[in-house]
Amino acid sequence: MTNFVEPAVHLLAWTRFDAAKAFNLTGWTVDDDTDPTGGQALAEFAGRSCFQSWKKPRPETSTNAGYLANILRQNHESVVEHATATFYVTGVSRSLLTELTRHRHLSLSVVSQRYVDESDARMVRPPAADSNALIGGLLDDVDSAANIAYVGIVTRLTEQGMNRKQAREAARAVLPNMTETRFVVTGNLRAWRDVLRRRWHVAADAEIRRFAGLILAELRELAPNVFQDFPAEPFGTGE
Amino acid sequence: MTNFVEPAVHLLAWTRFDAAKAFNLTGWTVDDDTDPTGGQALAEFAGRSCFQSWKKPRPETSTNAGYLANILRQNHESVVEHATATFYVTGVSRSLLTELTRHRHLSLSVVSQRYVDESDARMVRPPAADSNALIGGLLDDVDSAANIAYVGIVTRLTEQGMNRKQAREAARAVLPNMTETRFVVTGNLRAWRDVLRRRWHVAADAEIRRFAGLILAELRELAPNVFQDFPAEPFGTGE
Amino acid sequence: MTNFVEPAVHLLAWTRFDAAKAFNLTGWTVDDDTDPTGGQALAEFAGRSCFQSWKKPRPETSTNAGYLANILRQNHESVVEHATATFYVTGVSRSLLTELTRHRHLSLSVVSQRYVDESDARMVRPPAADSNALIGGLLDDVDSAANIAYVGIVTRLTEQGMNRKQAREAARAVLPNMTETRFVVTGNLRAWRDVLRRRWHVAADAEIRRFAGLILAELRELAPNVFQDFPAEPFGTGE
Amino acid sequence: MTNFVEPAVHLLAWTRFDAAKAFNLTGWTVDDDTDPTGGQALAEFAGRSCFQSWKKPRPETSTNAGYLANILRQNHESVVEHATATFYVTGVSRSLLTELTRHRHLSLSVVSQRYVDESDARMVRPPAADSNALIGGLLDDVDSAANIAYVGIVTRLTEQGMNRKQAREAARAVLPNMTETRFVVTGNLRAWRDVLRRRWHVAADAEIRRFAGLILAELRELAPNVFQDFPAEPFGTGE
Numbered sequence: 001m002t003n004f005v006e007p008a009v010h011l012l013a014w015t016r017f018d019a020a021k022a023f024n025l026t027g028w029t030v031d032d033d034t035d036p037t038g039g040q041a042l043a044e045f046a047g048r049s050c051f052q053s054w055k056k057p058r059p060e061t062s063t064n065a066g067y068l069a070n071i072l073r074q075n076h077e078s079v080v081e082h083a084t085a086t087f088y089v090t091g092v093s094r095s096l097l098t099e100l101t102r103h104r105h106l107s108l109s110v111v112s113q114r115y116v117d118e119s120d121a122r123m124v125r126p127p128a129a130d131s132n133a134l135i136g137g138l139l140d141d142v143d144s145a146a147n148i149a150y151v152g153i154v155t156r157l158t159e160q161g162m163n164r165k166q167a168r169e170a171a172r173a174v175l176p177n178m179t180e181t182r183f184v185v186t187g188n189l190r191a192w193r194d195v196l197r198r199r200w201h202v203a204a205d206a207e208i209r210r211f212a213g214l215i216l217a218e219l220r221e222l223a224p225n226v227f228q229d230f231p232a233e234p235f236g237t238g239e
Numbered sequence: 240m241t242n243f244v245e246p247a248v249h250l251l252a253w254t255r256f257d258a259a260k261a262f263n264l265t266g267w268t269v270d271d272d273t274d275p276t277g278g279q280a281l282a283e284f285a286g287r288s289c290f291q292s293w294k295k296p297r298p299e300t301s302t303n304a305g306y307l308a309n310i311l312r313q314n315h316e317s318v319v320e321h322a323t324a325t326f327y328v329t330g331v332s333r334s335l336l337t338e339l340t341r342h343r344h345l346s347l348s349v350v351s352q353r354y355v356d357e358s359d360a361r362m363v364r365p366p367a368a369d370s371n372a373l374i375g376g377l378l379d380d381v382d383s384a385a386n387i388a389y390v391g392i393v394t395r396l397t398e399q400g401m402n403r404k405q406a407r408e409a410a411r412a413v414l415p416n417m418t419e420t421r422f423v424v425t426g427n428l429r430a431w432r433d434v435l436r437r438r439w440h441v442a443a444d445a446e447i448r449r450f451a452g453l454i455l456a457e458l459r460e461l462a463p464n465v466f467q468d469f470p471a472e473p474f475g476t477g478e
Numbered sequence: 479m480t481n482f483v484e485p486a487v488h489l490l491a492w493t494r495f496d497a498a499k500a501f502n503l504t505g506w507t508v509d510d511d512t513d514p515t516g517g518q519a520l521a522e523f524a525g526r527s528c529f530q531s532w533k534k535p536r537p538e539t540s541t542n543a544g545y546l547a548n549i550l551r552q553n554h555e556s557v558v559e560h561a562t563a564t565f566y567v568t569g570v571s572r573s574l575l576t577e578l579t580r581h582r583h584l585s586l587s588v589v590s591q592r593y594v595d596e597s598d599a600r601m602v603r604p605p606a607a608d609s610n611a612l613i614g615g616l617l618d619d620v621d622s623a624a625n626i627a628y629v630g631i632v633t634r635l636t637e638q639g640m641n642r643k644q645a646r647e648a649a650r651a652v653l654p655n656m657t658e659t660r661f662v663v664t665g666n667l668r669a670w671r672d673v674l675r676r677r678w679h680v681a682a683d684a685e686i687r688r689f690a691g692l693i694l695a696e697l698r699e700l701a702p703n704v705f706q707d708f709p710a711e712p713f714g715t716g717e
Numbered sequence: 718m719t720n721f722v723e724p725a726v727h728l729l730a731w732t733r734f735d736a737a738k739a740f741n742l743t744g745w746t747v748d749d750d751t752d753p754t755g756g757q758a759l760a761e762f763a764g765r766s767c768f769q770s771w772k773k774p775r776p777e778t779s780t781n782a783g784y785l786a787n788i789l790r791q792n793h794e795s796v797v798e799h800a801t802a803t804f805y806v807t808g809v810s811r812s813l814l815t816e817l818t819r820h821r822h823l824s825l826s827v828v829s830q831r832y833v834d835e836s837d838a839r840m841v842r843p844p845a846a847d848s849n850a851l852i853g854g855l856l857d858d859v860d861s862a863a864n865i866a867y868v869g870i871v872t873r874l875t876e877q878g879m880n881r882k883q884a885r886e887a888a889r890a891v892l893p894n895m896t897e898t899r900f901v902v903t904g905n906l907r908a909w910r911d912v913l914r915r916r917w918h919v920a921a922d923a924e925i926r927r928f929a930g931l932i933l934a935e936l937r938e939l940a941p942n943v944f945q946d947f948p949a950e951p952f953g954t955g956e
Contacts, residue, residue: 206405325493603890648845
């Protein structure tokens with residue numbers, strides 16, 4: 001019986017800003033509404049440092065939300081590169097991984113199919129197959145066939161004297177795209193904005209769009225001001 | 240009956256250097272042994288421009304091979320970034336693609352499994368399965384099961400009103416890692432050196448090591464002086 | 479008397495596409511209006527390879543200009559990464575270099591102020607000072623003062639036993655931003671599009687905007703279809 | 718009288734790891750000797766996730782120091798990409814900035830010479846000029862001449878109706894390389910390792926080597942296990 005798994009993203013690490021040191025150096029501090037120890041405050045500090053403008057005379061840019069809204073509108077996204085967010089991701093497919101890896105500004109540490117025993121790997125249902133019994137049956141068939149072949153290849157190659165790593169490396173050839181992968185992924189907030197612009201989009205693959213929605217929800221909690229211009233529904237919905 | 244395919248790399252494009260213009264600008268020309276219109280000559284031009292040293296007083300660096308040997312030994316690999324090589328690659332697996340994509344300095348245009356009909360996709364045997372009849376049979380089994388499911392999923396989803404692209408996107412979930420992919424890949428010669436250092440290596444996956452060997456053979460013909468320090472056998476062989 | 483110099487960009491290298499090999503592999507060839515050996519044709523090949531669509535049924539995308547217009551409009555700029563252009567640039571200032579270096583996708587080989595004798599360096603007038611005699615006089619004064627100090631520092635430090643390279647490294651501290659630099663710069667066409675979008679812009683620094691205009695003129699000749707959506711006047715002019 | 722300034726690097730932000738969440742997800746926790754909330758622990762988590770090896774059977778890799786020593790020795794530096802460090806840097810020259818910008822994996826937010834009034838800019842003495850009265854006098858001369866010209870150009874251009882930003886943009890042409898710059902710089906620990914490998918080196922420019930020493934001292938405190946293989950003296954000293 002195939003063991004299907006749902007996607008999950010866990011915020012694991014983020015940038016901590018030493019607001020007290022920043023204040024000692026420049027006399028500047030973020031507005032009261034914003035977490036002074038977070039990446040949003042750091043992004044504003046970085047923007048202000050370019051102009052050495054530590055005062056806040058204009059009301060519309062005196063809040064962190066206002067300042068970042070203005071700077072993102074002007075396409076100066078580089079200031080949000082200073083803050084990063086790291087997730088531990090489970091329950092996504094190797095197809096998704098292959099798409100995500102195209103984002104060259106992300107840092108990835110991925111479960112190795114060469115080293116890890118995949119004989120009891122879990123599977124990820126493509127969203128189009130959700131609650132679709134006929135298709136679910138076809139996915140089961142492939143999972144079974146792949147599992148039998150995977151175990152068979154590892155067994156035979158190790159019996160012939162090959163070491164386990166090389167045998168698994170060969171046997172992974174039969175694993176389907178829907179095989180679960182897990183990874184640690186880090187991106188700076190500019191990189192995440194780029195990922196979400198492309199994947200939180202109606203034209204994106206259904207699984208990676210779902211993943212983008214999960215990531216966006218976490219990032220909105222971590223750094224709402226940096227993602228204030230992102231829509232609740234995928235890009236392209238209302239066009 | 241599974242249609243297995245062998246890997247092939249086709250050199251499709253490369254950097255052409257306007258040696259006559261370089262001569263007009265600086266009085267410098269590459270030594271007689273080296274193609275004056277190639278990336279090797281451009282790399283030497285770039286190196287010399289840093290020091291505006293257009294004369295060649297020292298015999299050991301008066302040839303292009305000598306000049307590049309010296310500059311690579313000093314870790315000044317950036318000069319070989321100016322030249323690129325582009326390949327059209329066929330007969331490699333999706334596993335290989337996922338590994339290759341980790342090299343973030345490469346530019347890739349890959350056959351899309353979301354758009355293209357994969358019902359008659361060809362398969363790539365892992366090297367460990369070459370001339371291994373028992374394992375070949377297991378690969379056939381998985382190919383058959385995946386094919387039946389792929390066609391079934393596309394048929395059912397389109398019958399239910401889904402468009403063909405979305406149906407294929409869902410159905411690719413069952414395709415195995417050994418499914419053939421094709422791509423256009425471009426790297427500058429520094430990026431290729433990095434790829435080969437890691438993949439033309441005894442510790443690399445067997446399929447990507449075989450691929451690296453094919454790439455290296457092409458690059459040695461295109462720019463022998465840039466790859467003069469690469470071994471004939473994979474790195475790590477003699478250690 | 480200060481030796482002022484004008485900017486010049488020399489197209490030194492570019493991507494050559496083996497159209498005959500592409501035809502042999504796929505049966506595809508670019509339309510008659512387009513240089514079959516250039517980067518534009520390669521970009522179309524790369525785009526078509528993603529969909530394995532080697533036929534040209536739709537008139538609006540049957541030409542290279544039409545195909546690339548369509549693909550750039552859809553934000554699939556990655557296909558133009560496969561083609562590069564390399565320039566030898568002279569007559570630009572160190573200020574410009576510092577700004578250009580921010581474009582991390584460019585590859586640069588720059589005249590080293592640590593190694594090269596700068597006692598007879600040429601100067602680059604900022605565009606605002608063109609035909610402005612009063613300001614020209616001020617630039618001359620700085621050039622003279624810097625030159626005297628540069629020669630003085632090198633002389634004294636070498637007299638005190640320091641080697642020439644270390645002495646020049648210290649002496650360059652006095653060289654002004656307007657000091658000429660020269661460099662070899664390579665970018666793929668996507669990187670150049672990004673540079674031009676930001677620097678061929680009314681909000682850009684005057685010198686780098688002038689430089690961007692020179693680069694754009696060369697790129698329009700090399701790959702008109704890739705830059706067909708770029709304006710004749712800097713971005714922002716008509717807004 | 719020239720206002721000379723000394724370099725300073727201030728650690729402003731770093732990666733905070735949610736060790737409790739990592740433990741809940743995997744049962745793994747870092748050894749007692751290591752800060753469980755820091756980037757070092759995250760790097761080990763990322764490395765272990767690749768192999769899903771959450772137990773620590775081998776004593777030599779059961780500590781964080783041992784684990785990272787082993788992984789760095791094997792050239793798997795990518796796991797330290799997940800942690801970053803951000804500095805606010807003051808008292809360094811524009812020459813240093815130009816060199817540092819070559820490290821394309823760093824994120825920089827730099828004081829803009831186009832926007833900020835540089836008429837009272839501070840200067841950075843090259844290390845070779847320390848306690849060298851003759852050379853100090855030459856630096857003063859250049860500073861005075863540059864300052865007079867800078868103020869003169871801004872005054873005249875604004876009198877002629879140019880706006881202040883454009884006038885400063887033109888006037889910066891006369892500022893010397895030794896002019897102080899300030900910036901916020903972020904790098905992941907792999908990027909910092911690469912910077913230090915090249916700049917904490919006897920062959921590096923004297924000012925950037927001094928800067929590298931300051932950065933290394935901060936990073937050793939933040940993440941000693943990640944920099945355990947770096948020497949106390951610059952690379953190349955003992956060769």
